[in-house]
Amino acid sequence: MMMEKVQSIIAALQQRHFEREDEIAGSLLALLNGEHLLFIGPPGTGKSMLAKDICQCLENGQLYYYLLTRFTSPEEIFGPLSLESLKNDEFRRKTAGYLPAANIAFLDEIFKANSSILNSLLTILNEKRYHNGREVCDVPIYSIYGASNELPEEGEGLQALYDRFLFRYYVSPIDGDENFLKVISNRIGDFVPPVHLCMQEIQENRSKSASIPIDQEVLSTILALREEFRRNGRYVSDRRWKKALTIMRVAAGSLDKPSVDITMLPLLQHLLWNDPLEKEDIRRNIFQACVSHGVDLQKLRQEAEELFRLSVRSRNLVDAGARFPRIIYCHDCNGSFTNLEGMSKHHESNPKHSFMNPFDDARGRAKGYRKYGFEELVSLLENQHGWKLTEKSNTPEARLYRKEVESLRERQESVLKGHDMERQNLLEGLARNIWLSQRDRKELMMIFDHRIIAISEINQILADIEKVLD
Numbered sequence: 001m002m003m004e005k006v007q008s009i010i011a012a013l014q015q016r017h018f019e020r021e022d023e024i025a026g027s028l029l030a031l032l033n034g035e036h037l038l039f040i041g042p043p044g045t046g047k048s049m050l051a052k053d054i055c056q057c058l059e060n061g062q063l064y065y066y067l068l069t070r071f072t073s074p075e076e077i078f079g080p081l082s083l084e085s086l087k088n089d090e091f092r093r094k095t096a097g098y099l100p101a102a103n104i105a106f107l108d109e110i111f112k113a114n115s116s117i118l119n120s121l122l123t124i125l126n127e128k129r130y131h132n133g134r135e136v137c138d139v140p141i142y143s144i145y146g147a148s149n150e151l152p153e154e155g156e157g158l159q160a161l162y163d164r165f166l167f168r169y170y171v172s173p174i175d176g177d178e179n180f181l182k183v184i185s186n187r188i189g190d191f192v193p194p195v196h197l198c199m200q201e202i203q204e205n206r207s208k209s210a211s212i213p214i215d216q217e218v219l220s221t222i223l224a225l226r227e228e229f230r231r232n233g234r235y236v237s238d239r240r241w242k243k244a245l246t247i248m249r250v251a252a253g254s255l256d257k258p259s260v261d262i263t264m265l266p267l268l269q270h271l272l273w274n275d276p277l278e279k280e281d282i283r284r285n286i287f288q289a290c291v292s293h294g295v296d297l298q299k300l301r302q303e304a305e306e307l308f309r310l311s312v313r314s315r316n317l318v319d320a321g322a323r324f325p326r327i328i329y330c331h332d333c334n335g336s337f338t339n340l341e342g343m344s345k346h347h348e349s350n351p352k353h354s355f356m357n358p359f360d361d362a363r364g365r366a367k368g369y370r371k372y373g374f375e376e377l378v379s380l381l382e383n384q385h386g387w388k389l390t391e392k393s394n395t396p397e398a399r400l401y402r403k404e405v406e407s408l409r410e411r412q413e414s415v416l417k418g419h420d421m422e423r424q425n426l427l428e429g430l431a432r433n434i435w436l437s438q439r440d441r442k443e444l445m446m447i448f449d450h451r452i453i454a455i456s457e458i459n460q461i462l463a464d465i466e467k468v469l470d
């Protein structure tokens, strides 16, 4: 079975390549897809050894390795000219042992490629064909692994070459002390893979995968991501999206999954960045989108908070706790009231006391203060002075806000619905998904669990708004 094979190969490679979980999985997945992969980063981080080891996993795999310079000539990459063919006025190369005959190639310093080799190289990358003299030959290449210390500058004519590498990894030097010491002190022998992959099973997996359905939530997450990228001015070509879907299908197919589920989405982090600087942002976008099913909880929270602010502002006019523009005094005792709450309490406990009108002018006062009953004064203040005291919960604003609370609650509940089952599915899906690193699996779970906290916080804000509006 493909899954068991891949699993044992990954485990064996991890014994030799420390801190390269992502790169190992990606290199194998590129191989299964027949796609190319680029390693960016300083030299001396074991990239060529990884390519060589991957090639060992391929039954009768032929490796071609070359370190390019600005002066690399076509002979060095595609093979020497055949003297035989020259006699016949032909211009053919003897390609045996060179790139056109390889299954796996590692091209170091790939962006040093000069114009004399660039076109043929692009044709091999794009079409897996090589124009040898008058003949167009199919090239048995699976994957080309390119490596470079840095990205090509714009205007060097290398953008097309860069674009052909679907998988992109930024490879840093070993981080952990223990791993570092192992790397510099151990002598590493040849890799003996536990099992071999053969061309036939790779092909079978590819054709089987082509018809695997894609879960609706994966598609809606992709739409949400595309929108997010657009907002941030990031461009991902339709072709790249299409290939990314194929890769997720092949990854799912190799694990015998019935469909492409959301646990495949983190693979996108290695397929969608252009600049290493945007890598982490894109990763975060993908992980967030993955667990929220396109409902952006952060945005939901912002909306709830804004609604809370608006409701509180509207409350200043209607709420019993809000401060009166003027103090109201009791006519019969020393009571003074700064809000409706205090005034009505006083009225309840002293129903016979009456109040003074804070707008009574000198003339009114000269005649002796006029006394007002509670209801009388309240309606006078509302009708003549515009105080909103009793019309508490039925202002047009309050009605509108209540509707908005409802719609926010619906969105929040759509995330909450089936949460437990989703969590279980996610856990199981991740456990089976050997294409993801431990770090990715842990982080995805963490982000998923954080959802519950975010949701309960939003819930609290919505409850607060309702309290304000009631």
Ligand SMILES: [Zn+2]
Residues within 6 Å of the ligand: 330, 331, 332, 333, 334, 335, 350, 353, 354
């Ligand atoms: Zn009183």
